Structure formats: structure tokens, C-alpha cells
Amino acid sequence: MADFINRKMYLEKIINRMHNGAVKIITGSRRCGKSWILKKVFRSYLVSQGVNEKNIISISLDIDEPDCDEDLLQKENLKKYIYSKITSDNEQYYIFLDEIQEVEGFERLVNGLAAKENIDVYITGSNSKFLSSDIRTIFRGRGDEIRIFPFSFNEFCTGRSEDIRELWKEYYTYGGMPGLLKQKTPAMKASYLKSLWNKTYVDDVVERNGIRNKTALEAMVDTMCSSIGSLVNPAKLANTMNSVQHIKIDDQTVSSYISCLEDSFLFEGSKRYNIKGKKYFESIQKYYAVDVGLRNARLNFRQQEITHIMENIIYNELRSRDFLVDVGLVEVRELKNGKQEYTQYEVDFIATNGMEKFYIQSAYSLADEQKKKQELKSLMRINDSFKKIVILGDDIASYTDDNGITFMGILQFLQGSL
Numbered sequence: 001m002a003d004f005i006n007r008k009m010y011l012e013k014i015i016n017r018m019h020n021g022a023v024k025i026i027t028g029s030r031r032c033g034k035s036w037i038l039k040k041v042f043r044s045y046l047v048s049q050g051v052n053e054k055n056i057i058s059i060s061l062d063i064d065e066p067d068c069d070e071d072l073l074q075k076e077n078l079k080k081y082i083y084s085k086i087t088s089d090n091e092q093y094y095i096f097l098d099e100i101q102e103v104e105g106f107e108r109l110v111n112g113l114a115a116k117e118n119i120d121v122y123i124t125g126s127n128s129k130f131l132s133s134d135i136r137t138i139f140r141g142r143g144d145e146i147r148i149f150p151f152s153f154n155e156f157c158t159g160r161s162e163d164i165r166e167l168w169k170e171y172y173t174y175g176g177m178p179g180l181l182k183q184k185t186p187a188m189k190a191s192y193l194k195s196l197w198n199k200t201y202v203d204d205v206v207e208r209n210g211i212r213n214k215t216a217l218e219a220m221v222d223t224m225c226s227s228i229g230s231l232v233n234p235a236k237l238a239n240t241m242n243s244v245q246h247i248k249i250d251d252q253t254v255s256s257y258i259s260c261l262e263d264s265f266l267f268e269g270s271k272r273y274n275i276k277g278k279k280y281f282e283s284i285q286k287y288y289a290v291d292v293g294l295r296n297a298r299l300n301f302r303q304q305e306i307t308h309i310m311e312n313i314i315y316n317e318l319r320s321r322d323f324l325v326d327v328g329l330v331e332v333r334e335l336k337n338g339k340q341e342y343t344q345y346e347v348d349f350i351a352t353n354g355m356e357k358f359y360i361q362s363a364y365s366l367a368d369e370q371k372k373k374q375e376l377k378s379l380m381r382i383n384d385s386f387k388k389i390v391i392l393g394d395d396i397a398s399y400t401d402d403n404g405i406t407f408m409g410i411l412q413f414l415q416g417s418l
Contacts, residue, residue: 005158013146023114026124028148029265033178034124035098055093057085062099075105097123149320150291151176153414175293193297209260219247220257225295229308233284273326288315311362323351330381345378357386364393
């Protein structure tokens with residue numbers, strides 16, 4: 001794998017937001033590459049455009065990093081340091097504040113910097129409680145979020161010469177966390193991913209949210225990893241933890257833990273949407289792991305169901321392409337046993353991005369006509385004109401059948417087709 005992956009998609013997003021008067025907020029889970037994109041990729045771009053290095057003020061506030069000056073975690077010290085570096089009102093400055101949520105009361109400082117015409121502010125954070133759900137309030141409508149994900153399959157393949165099918169196997173096993181670049185063997189990769197859970201993610205969630213029952217939180221993580229791609233709600237997850245792991249927990253606590261894990265960008269929930277009724281079902285969702293390698297490592301690589309893993313990868317790919325993703329439901333009246341009854345058919349994903357909308361089924365294999373008919377039932381019952389797609393685990397050339405449904409292979413999809 002290449003030592004330097006440009007992550008062009010994210011660089012372009014940042015470039016397009018330069019000097020727009022907003023605070024550029026780069027969010028994502030810890031170790032997904034936020035700091036690298038800002039302090040290496042974007043910084044290199046600025047220098048290539050003639051920006052003087054002294055006009056790029058980059059500060060690490062991540063206490064787990066060796067270049068973090070803990071004195072700067074105090075807001076007044078940070079403010080004094082930054083303004084000491086701004087020596088002219090006639091020059092343009094770029095300020096990078098990495099893991100800003102570590103500084104208590106950072107909002108006023110950041111807003112003050114962003115208000116100055118010659119300062120462009122970029123911050124990173126790995127907790128949406130501070131940097132996503134409250135962006136409008138914290139930054140007074142002047143926050144512009146750029147969400148970063150672990151490596152996509154295309155990024156993962158950068159600089160690799162192996163057969164693409166072997167790369168696919170590696171990707172759906174170990175995922176796309178950038179730190180894997182330094183891990184040479186399967187054992188080292190597995191150890192690295194497990195250490196992220198043990199030494200970074202769980203402890204971070206516990207500390208930030210004041211969680212007193214770490215054992216229950218870890219059981220919650222295991223349950224969610226086991227349930228990717230399944231329709232669940234807090235009550236169902238609580239019952240699973242009670243019966244399988246013998247962890248006594250109530251629905252409210254489960255809901256709170258899910259929010260904490262989502263706030264840390266470790267999982268995302270996808271709501272169920274009634275396509276014909278045009279309404280959401282608030283109580284039930286599917287949850288997906290931000291990275292399948294992290295998910296697999298958490299379960300000690302025991303539950304390697306390629307159908308669910310492929311579905312999770314498709315979800316993450318759609319999200320990295322800026323699609324909003326819901327789980328679709330088509331409800332129709334059908335004649336059964338001489339009676340008209342309502343039948344529900346599921347669409348794996350409804351992906352929307354502005355005026356674009358796609359209905360997508362993830363089907364690792366269509367072994368026979370019966371299986372194919374079953375997978376197409378929901379798509380065949382959608383009456384609008386938006387594109388309908390079936391993504392297969394096989395490496396096939398894309399084609400469209402007589403019903404207007406497009407079939408493509410997973411590798412074709414991951415390499416940019418839709």
C-alpha cells in the first residue's frame with residue numbers, strides 16, 4: 001500500500017470551502033485520518049499554492065499525540081499563543097486546531113478567529129456531541145462540516161499491485177483504517193484493530209460521557225457489531241444483552257449508549273422509511289459500523305458473514321459519497337389464502353443526494369431464479385422513476401434487465417459506478 005494517499009475527494013471538499021467565512025469542521029472517528037488530511041494533505045496543497053509556512057498555524061490538542069502541548073488545552077493559553085503568531089492584518093492566515101473538543105469553552109475563541117477577514121479556521125473533532133449535532137448553535141450558523149471516513153476501497157487499493165479480488169478479501173476482513181498501512185502481517189493488523197477498541201475508543205466514550213458501567217458498554221458494542229444490517233430497537237438490543245450476555249440493562253440505558261457510540265462516529269443508524277406512505281418509523285433502525293475491520297476485530301473475526309459485511313461496506317461507501325441513506329419499506333396489499341393482507345418488502349438502501357435518488361439491494365449471490373425473484377420483489381413494487389440497482393458479490397459486467405433494474409458487481413460499484 002502506498003505510504004502517502006492523497007484522499008483527493010476530501011481535499012477537494014476542503015478546497016471548495018476555503019475563505020467562505022465559515023469554520024471548517026472536519027469530523028470522524030479517532031484514527032480515521034482527519035489530522036493527516038488537514039495537517040499533511042491540505043497543508044501540502046497550501047504550500048504548493050505559495051502560502052508561506054509561517055502563515056499556517058497548526059496546533060495538536062490530542063492528548064494522545066506526542067506533539068500536544070498540554071498547556072494549550074487551557075483556552076486563554078491557546079488564544080494567547082495563536083494571536084502571537086498572527087503578526088500582520090494584511091496577510092492571510094490558516095489556523096488548524098486538531099481535536100478542538102479537548103479545550104473547554106473553545107466555541108468563543110473559534111468564533112472570534114473566524115470573524116477576522118484574514119483568518120481561515122479549520123478544526124477537527126471526533127465527538128459529534130460537540131461538533132456535529134450542535135454546529136448551528138455553537139458556531140452561530142457559520143460551521144461547515146466535512147465528514148471523514150476510513151479508506152474507501154478505491155483509496156485502499158492505491159499503490160497496490162495485487163489481484164483486485166485478493167484486495168477485496170483483505171478489505172472486507174481488515175477494513176480501511178489508515179493505521180493499517182504500518183501493519184505488515186495479518187496478526188499485526190488484527191492486533192492493531194483490537195488495540196484501537198481497547199485503548200482508544202471504549203475508554204474515550206467512557207471518559208467523555210461519564211459512563212459508570214464499562215462492562216455493559218462493551219457488551220453493547222459487541223451486540224451492535226453482531227447485529228449490523230439487522231432491524232433493531234433499544235428494547236430488542238436490551239433483550240439480546242440480557243439473554244445472550246447476561247447483562248441486565250434497560251431500554252433507556254441502551255438508547256443512551258447507542259447515542260454515545262454514534263456521537264463518537266463508531267456506528268451510524270439508518271432509519272426505516274415507508275416509500276409509499278412517505279414516513280419514517282422512528283422506533284426501529286439498522287446500525288452499521290464505521291469500518292468493517294473494526295467490527296470484525298471486535299468479534300475476534302468469528303462472525304464473518306459476507307452478506308452482512310458487504311451490506312455494511314456498501315452503506316459506508318454511499319455515506320462517503322455524501323449520500324443520505326435510509327432503509328426502505330414497501331407495503332402492498334396482496335391476496336393470501338383468499339384474503340387481502342398487507343405485505344412488507346424491504347429495500348436495503350434508499351440513497352439520496354440532492355435531486356438524485358437510488359434504490360439499492362445488496363445481494364451477495366443470486367443462486368437461482370427463486371432467489372432472484374425474492375430479491376427483486378421490493379424493487380418491482382416501487383412505482384416511481386428513480387434508478388433501481390442490485391449489487392452482487394460476483395464480478396460481473398453491469399447490465400439492465402427488461403424491468404429497468406440495473407445489476408452490477410460489488411467491485412464495479414466500489415470503483416465508482418452507480
